Amino acid sequence: MHYFAKMKGGAQSPPRVGISEILWSWVGSFCGISLVTLIHYRFLEPMDMLMVIGSFGASAVLIYGAIRSPLAQPRNLVGGHMLSAAVGVAAYQCFHHEMWLAAALAVSFAIALMHLTKTLHPPGGATALIAVIGGPKIHALGFGYVLLPTGLGAVLMMLVALLINNIPKSRKYPEFWV
Amino acid sequence: MIGNDPWEDCPLPFADEDVLTAMQAIPGYIDITLEDFKELYRIAYDRAVKRIRESTKAADVMTAPVITVTSGMSLAQAAELLAVKGISGAPVVAEEGGIIGVISETDFLLQMGARPNRSFMAVIAQCLNNQGCIALPVRKQIVADIMSKPAITAFESTTIMDIAATFSQRNINRIPILGASGEITGIVTRRDIVHAVCKIS
Numbered sequence: 001m002h003y004f005a006k007m008k009g010g011a012q013s014p015p016r017v018g019i020s021e022i023l024w025s026w027v028g029s030f031c032g033i034s035l036v037t038l039i040h041y042r043f044l045e046p047m048d049m050l051m052v053i054g055s056f057g058a059s060a061v062l063i064y065g066a067i068r069s070p071l072a073q074p075r076n077l078v079g080g081h082m083l084s085a086a087v088g089v090a091a092y093q094c095f096h097h098e099m100w101l102a103a104a105l106a107v108s109f110a111i112a113l114m115h116l117t118k119t120l121h122p123p124g125g126a127t128a129l130i131a132v133i134g135g136p137k138i139h140a141l142g143f144g145y146v147l148l149p150t151g152l153g154a155v156l157m158m159l160v161a162l163l164i165n166n167i168p169k170s171r172k173y174p175e176f177w178v
Numbered sequence: 179m180i181g182n183d184p185w186e187d188c189p190l191p192f193a194d195e196d197v198l199t200a201m202q203a204i205p206g207y208i209d210i211t212l213e214d215f216k217e218l219y220r221i222a223y224d225r226a227v228k229r230i231r232e233s234t235k236a237a238d239v240m241t242a243p244v245i246t247v248t249s250g251m252s253l254a255q256a257a258e259l260l261a262v263k264g265i266s267g268a269p270v271v272a273e274e275g276g277i278i279g280v281i282s283e284t285d286f287l288l289q290m291g292a293r294p295n296r297s298f299m300a301v302i303a304q305c306l307n308n309q310g311c312i313a314l315p316v317r318k319q320i321v322a323d324i325m326s327k328p329a330i331t332a333f334e335s336t337t338i339m340d341i342a343a344t345f346s347q348r349n350i351n352r353i354p355i356l357g358a359s360g361e362i363t364g365i366v367t368r369r370d371i372v373h374a375v376c377k378i379s
Binding site: 011017065067170171 | 194205212
């Protein structure tokens with residue numbers, strides 16, 4: 001196919017999901033985000049710690065809204081976030097004098113590493129970027145960022161997905177673990 | 179898909195609407211486009227056909243036992259045998275045994291003026307144009323005179339994929355199958371290959 005012809009697309013957009021799917025996506029994401037932000041604001045923030053990062057909002061789309069997607073499975077959710085967090089911290093620590101470079105390296109290497117390890121999870125790209133652009137509070141965590149908020153937050157979101165996504169007959173989560 | 183697309187002229191067995199209906203029948207967001215699904219289907223289907231062709235051997239599809247003619251038979255006898263058995267060709271065995279050739283409709287037609295494209299219609303055209311058919315010289319001949327030789331053969335363990343390739347490369351329609359000790363154990367025709375592949379799909 002020619003370069004410009006490829007830009008026309010031409011394929012059809014997939015059909016819209018049913019009402020119950022929309023409802024359960026809402027319930028799952030409400031509960032999942034509630035849990036991590038509740039812990040964050042009630043317990044951790046007063047101790048100057050974090051439980052929630054912006055990329056969890058993106059994860060919620062996948063693990064509560066598109067639960068059959070390979071990108072939404074536990075391996076991808078937890079693995080993708082934690083590996084990307086480590087890459088992001090490393091990129092910041094090595095290149096913080098050149099922030100644009102640190103940011104670009106964080107995201108690009110996070111994607112490459114997620115591909116390599118079969119843990120591709122789109123919000124992981126945001127997790128890596130936050131490690132660089134997230135400000136002094138994030139930077140102060142060092143590699144601790146990989147475990148808290150990233151690792152623990154992802155695991156809590158996954159537990160909510162297990163509990164909520166398996167309630168309706170029409171849903172099953174996960175498709176696979178590892 | 180790029181380049182040699184075997185599906186170019188071959189429509190998929192379902193319409194786009196069928197796939198979209200199926201996607202709607204499955205609850206949940208199906209994270210795949212219609213085009214990707216069709217591409218997956220095509221590749222998986224091609225692979226399945228190839229796998230089955232490679233795993234199916236001549237022994238699985240051949241006709242056995244096989245009707246043979248002997249090299250010394252007159253053409254009239256041979257033709258009558260083929261006609262009675264309702265087949266269009268047979269392996270030729272020597273009087274002392276052993277396959278030495280294959281005789282088929284094509285060999286007869288070539289003797290009866292079917293050149294250049296070996297068709298029955300060419301013989302008819304010749305008959306009608308020349309007020310009579312030129313079968314006369316053929317009457318005195320024997321099988322050994324007109325058979326195709328040497329015989330192209332395959333073994334019971336040959337895959338039907340290899341046999342199909344031989345059919346099109348050598349432009350033949352049947353191939354005698356030999357057992358481990360070289361004796362004829364069966365015959366595979368183009369039709370047998372088609373049936374084998376249809377059973378798959």
